[in-house]
Amino acid sequence: xxAHFKSYLQAxxxxxxxxxxxxxxxxxxxxxxxxxxxxxxxxxxFALELDISTRSSVTAGVLWVTFAFAGTLGLNRSMASxxxxxxxxxxxxxxxxxxxxxxxxxxxxxxxxxIVEIIVLPVYSVLYNINLLQPGLILVILxxxxxYVSVGTLLATMAVQIRTRDIMLPxxxxxxxxxxxxxxxxxxxxxxxxxxLADIMTWLNLLIVxxxxxxxxxxxxxxxVVEE
Amino acid sequence: MFSPLxxxxxxxxxxAGYAVIFGAMLVYIVSLLVRYxxxxxxxxxxxx
Amino acid sequence: xxxxxxxxxxxxxxxxxxxxVAIGLVFFYAPVEEIMGQVQKxxxxxxxxxxxxxxxxxxxxxxxxxxxxxxxxxxxxxxFAAIEISFVFFLVAIISGSIWARPAWNTWWTWDPRLTTxxxxxxIYAAYLLLRRGVDDPNRRARFSAVYAIFGxxxxxxxxxxxxxxxxxxxxxxxxxxxxxxxxxxxxxxMKATFFFSLFAFSVFFVDLLWHRIRLGKLQEKIENLRWHxx
Numbered sequence: 001x002x003a004h005f006k007s008y009l010q011a012x013x014x015x016x017x018x019x020x021x022x023x024x025x026x027x028x029x030x031x032x033x034x035x036x037x038x039x040x041x042x043x044x045x046f047a048l049e050l051d052i053s054t055r056s057s058v059t060a061g062v063l064w065v066t067f068a069f070a071g072t073l074g075l076n077r078s079m080a081s082x083x084x085x086x087x088x089x090x091x092x093x094x095x096x097x098x099x100x101x102x103x104x105x106x107x108x109x110x111x112x113x114x115i116v117e118i119i120v121l122p123v124y125s126v127l128y129n130i131n132l133l134q135p136g137l138i139l140v141i142l143x144x145x146x147x148y149v150s151v152g153t154l155l156a157t158m159a160v161q162i163r164t165r166d167i168m169l170p171x172x173x174x175x176x177x178x179x180x181x182x183x184x185x186x187x188x189x190x191x192x193x194x195x196x197l198a199d200i201m202t203w204l205n206l207l208i209v210x211x212x213x214x215x216x217x218x219x220x221x222x223x224x225v226v227e228e
Numbered sequence: 229m230f231s232p233l234x235x236x237x238x239x240x241x242x243x244a245g246y247a248v249i250f251g252a253m254l255v256y257i258v259s260l261l262v263r264y265x266x267x268x269x270x271x272x273x274x275x276x
Numbered sequence: 277x278x279x280x281x282x283x284x285x286x287x288x289x290x291x292x293x294x295x296x297v298a299i300g301l302v303f304f305y306a307p308v309e310e311i312m313g314q315v316q317k318x319x320x321x322x323x324x325x326x327x328x329x330x331x332x333x334x335x336x337x338x339x340x341x342x343x344x345x346x347x348x349x350x351x352x353x354x355x356f357a358a359i360e361i362s363f364v365f366f367l368v369a370i371i372s373g374s375i376w377a378r379p380a381w382n383t384w385w386t387w388d389p390r391l392t393t394x395x396x397x398x399x400i401y402a403a404y405l406l407l408r409r410g411v412d413d414p415n416r417r418a419r420f421s422a423v424y425a426i427f428g429x430x431x432x433x434x435x436x437x438x439x440x441x442x443x444x445x446x447x448x449x450x451x452x453x454x455x456x457x458x459x460x461x462x463x464x465x466x467m468k469a470t471f472f473f474s475l476f477a478f479s480v481f482f483v484d485l486l487w488h489r490i491r492l493g494k495l496q497e498k499i500e501n502l503r504w505h506x507x
Contacts (some may be wrong), residue, residue: 151427162410172407175400176427179434182442202441210434213396217430224344224419238315238379245318245375250324251502252368256361270415274502 011096017103018087019078020111029077033116037070041124055128060189063124063132064144067117068174071148074112076169078105079156087198092226102222106153106215112146136191136200143207144184147214151176154218157225184205282458291477291484298327298470298476299475300471306470316489317407318376320470326394331482332362333397337429340422350490352418356384356423357489361482363401370394389440396435414500 022129023029046064048054081087082105093100121141125132152173183206190200302320309316340354373391374384380495404424411417463471 117312154423154427158407158423161416162407162411163418164406164410168407169412172424173402173437175396175403176431178396179431179438182438186442206434206438213430213434214427215426221344221423221426224423227416227419230476238313238327240381241315241375242313242317245315245372248375249318249321249368249372253362256364256485260485264488264495265449267492271495271502272341274499274506275382 008097008100011094011100013026015091015101016108016111019105020158022081023112024156029074029112030115032077033070033074033112034119036073037066037116037120040066040069041120042125046165055130059128059130059184059192060134061123063120063188066120066184067141067145068148068177068181069107070116071085071113071145071152072170072173073166074116075109075149075152075156075173076159076166076212078109078112078221079153079160080165083160098223098226099219102153102157102219105157105214106149106199106218109153109156110149111187113149114142117145128193128200132192134191137188140184140187140191140204141206142179144187144202146206147184147211148177150211150215150218151180154222154225157222179206183210188205284491287484288485291480294477294480300469301473306467307464309467314382315376318372320474321478322369322372322376323471324474325372327363327475328478328482329362329366329369329397330481332358332365332486333401333425333429335486336362336425340425343418343422344426349414350494351419352421352488353493353497354486355421357486357493359401359421359425360487361402361485361489363398363405365478366394366401367400387443388437389443390435392439393432393436395446397428400431404428409497413495435507464484 041062044065048058048062082091092098121132121137124130152169155172155176156169159165160171162168183203187200187203187207189195190203300319302317306317306320308314336355336358339358340349343349343351343355370391372392378384379384404421407424408417408421413419
């Protein structure tokens with residue numbers, strides 16, 4: 001029983017390692033996500049009047065829109081390379097529970113998203129003279145990214161097998177990710193504006209509930225999405 | 229049906245609302261009929 | 277060849293009768309509301325459409341679950357039928373609601389929780405339909421549709437709650453109208469009767485349409501199988 005669990009973890013770890021190693025060799029995905037995120041922030045600078053008075057109220061929103069779009073990019077590319085290089089078939093032949101693939105890919109996607117976020121935060125802080133390196137905000141980013149990536153990985157696995165591959169993921173993902181985005185923005189905003197923790201708890205709870213519910217369902221249905 | 233003492237004359241809006249409701253229902257039912265007869269035709273062609 | 281069963285014909289007639297009665301109740305029995313006037317009557321069928329829209333989503337999610345469990349195509353056909361019909365009905369609900377809102381609240385749209393959630397649900401339906409368009413293999417299409425229907429359905433409560441919390445904690449003033457107004461009128465006895473009968477009539481209508489749509493789907497599947505075998 002324990003040996004089975006150990007090999008499961010090893011499979012998950014192997015998938016994560018494969019993705020990380022491949023990425024560090026080429027760094028295509030991360031650089032694309034990062035540049036994209038910075039461009040989005042740049043566009044927001046012109047689209048919204050980010051002067052000092054309005055800045056604090058819109059920062060949370062701007063950040064999460066950026067993360068959502070960059071995240072979609074990462075999700076798409078991550079699963080697409082899997083399919084194109086035929087790695088998916090290889091993974092499916094391995095004698096391990098299919099859900100290991102889900103967790104491996106999801107954690108990998110999460111790491112990519114977190115790396116981008118960790119870089120964007122100080123850059124945004126410098127550009128707009130606002131301190132974003134707060135533990136509360138980092139917690140929200142973690143919880144929100146987990147929720148986003150857990151649904152996104154599953155949907156990306158489907159999207160990549162559809163003709164209109166690139167446009168399909170946002171269409172499928174965004175309506176389902178609304179609770180995450182709302183809760184993440186409100187919680188982030190709460191921490192940035194210095195609201196009492198009691199007020200922010202509602203949003204954090206919502207994030208946690210969403211994360212648990214959707215990771216569970218994704219885990220249960222993943223098999224049906226990769227069957228060949 | 230038409231109360232002459234109605235406070236607001238919103239008859240036009242009601243007509244518009246019901247036009248949308250019945251119109252859409254009708255369009256959908258017709259689409260079902262059209263698709264069904266098309267399928268019947270295809271079926272008889274393919275089973276020859 | 278799927279012959280139209282006697283039962284279905286009877287059901288068609290029943291549906292027609294019920295709908296006719298509902299229309300009669302709305303226009304000849306229910307009183308005209310004092311403040312809003314005639315447009316309030318749109319409410320009866322507006323809510324009935326919305327109710328059916330959500331009912332269809334539930335049906336589709338359940339069908340999806342059963343399909344994943346049993347793998348028989350008929351569940352997929354049923355799920356697709358349910359979503360397609362719900363898409364139409366819910367769209368009608370949203371538009372008719374907007375037409376009702378204009379004279380009642382002096383605005384075509386508000387971002388209140390129900391309406392916002394409704395638009396998100398409609399977008400989920402649209403995404404479902406696009407998803408189906410993009411997959412050619414019938415089995416894969418069925419599996420993906422089932423998964424998305426389940427995911428979509430389960431996201432709705434969380435979406436509604438999050439938007440509700442959003443609007444309650446930070447009240448939003450929209451165009452002068454109170455976004456949480458429940459239509460702002462009290463229902464008298466005849467109104468309530470008309471309202472509930474409309475819900476009933478539309479539920480029957482939904483089942484009738486679903487039956488017909490499933491019939492269409494089964495015929496289409498038979499053609500696809502035939503085509504596949506002949507090629």
